[in-house]
Amino acid sequence: MPLQEQDHILIEKYLLQQLTAVDQSIFDQRLNDPDFQKELELQKDLMVALRAEGRSQLKDQLQNIEQRIQREEDVQVTTPQHQFRIARIMAIAASVALILAAIYFFSNQKKSGGQIFAQHFEPYPNIVAPLNKSNPETGNREKAFHAYELKNYEEAIQLLNGLPKSDTTHFYIGLANLSLNQPQKAIDFFDKIKKKDSPFYIPMNWYKALTLINSEKANDAKPLILFVKENAKTPGMLNKANLLLDDLD
C-alpha cells in the first residue's frame, strides 16, 4: 500500500530515536509492508550519508580553527626566547612593543580592502523563497527572490521595490546593490534595518562591514565585525568573523 504522511512521520521518529511505545508497535506492524521497508532502508542510508557530510563539515570547521591558532602561534614565536630577569612589567612592555612592531611590519604588506573583500565575500543565500526549478512559482515575491538567486540583480531590485517594505526587502536590495558595486546604495538600504531582533540584523552588519572594507574604510568596518563576532549564532559565522579580523590586523 502506498505510503501515507503518517508513515513518513513514523520513519522520521524512528531515525531520531523518538518512537513512543505506541509508535513502536505501529512501526513494527508497518515493517510487513515492503514499500514501508524500502523507504525505511533509503532513509537509513540517507541518515548515514548526512552524518558523513556533517562530519566533514565539522572537520573543516575545526581545521579552520586550527589554522587560526597556528597563525597566532607563529606571531608569538617572534617573542625573544631568553630575556634577563627584568621586572614583569618590563617584559609585558617589551611584548607589547614587539607586537606593535609586528603589526607595523605586517601592515606594510597589508592587502587592499578590495582584495580582502574578494576573499571574504560570499553571496547571502535566498532563504525566503528557494528556487524550485521543477515547480516554478509565479508570485511577485517568488519572482523577486528567484531573480536574486539567479544573480539578475537589477531585475531583483526592481521587483523587490514593488513588494511591501520590510527588513527582508531592505536587506536583499542592499545585497543586490552590493553585488552591482553600488556601495553607498547598499549601505543606505542596510541602514534601514534598525531592529536588533530582526533575523537580518547580524547578517546585515556583516555585509555592511564587507561593503565598507571594499571601499577602503576598514576602520569603520571593525566595530561591526566585532559585533558579529560577539553575537554570532553559528560557529561558522564566528570563524568567518575571526578570519576577517585577522586579515584586517
Place this chain on the structure above:
Amino acid sequence: MSKEYAEIPDDQQLLQALQSKESKALEQLYLSYRKPFIAFARRYQANEEDVLDAYQDAVIAFFENVQTGKLNKLSSTIKTYLFSIGKYKLINKLKQNGSKSLIDYTSDIEAPQANFIDDKLELSHRQKTLKAAINELGNTCRELLLLFYYKQYSIEAIQIEMGFKNENTVKANKSRCMKNLKSIIQKKDIL
C-alpha cells in the same frame, strides 16, 4: 597567549552550552583540551598532524554524542572522554601507519565505551551516491537537512539559526528540500 584558550571552562557549563546548541561551544570545547592533549600525546611519538587529526576526530565524536542525546550526563570529566577517544583514534592511526613504537602501549588500547565511539564511516555505494546528492542541493537545503537530521536541532532552533520567518516556513522548506533531494536521487537510479 590569548585568553580564550588559557581558561578551561567548567565541564557542566560546557556540556550545557553544547546541549543548547550555542554557537561558540564547539570552538570552546576544541580549545579547552587541545594543548593538554598535544602534551599527553607526546608519549606516542606521533607527528603533530596525526595528533591533531585524532584530537579533532575525538572532539567530533564527543560533539555528536551530545547532539544526539547519547550522552546527556557526564559520568567522568570531559577531559577523560576526549583523551580516551583521542588516544584510541591516535593508536589506531599509528597502527595503520605501521608505527613500531606502539608495542609499549598496547595495554592502552581499550575502547572508551562500546557504543560511544563511532569509527570511521565506511559508506556503501548507495550511501556515497546519496552523499553526492546532498552536495547537489542548494546551500539552504543542505544546511537545513543537516541541522535537522545530523545535529538534531528542533524546528524552533532551526528557525532561529537560519533566520526563517516562523516554524511553519521551516517545516515547508524541510519537506520541499526533501522532495528536491528525492528528485536528485531518482535521477541517479539507486532506489
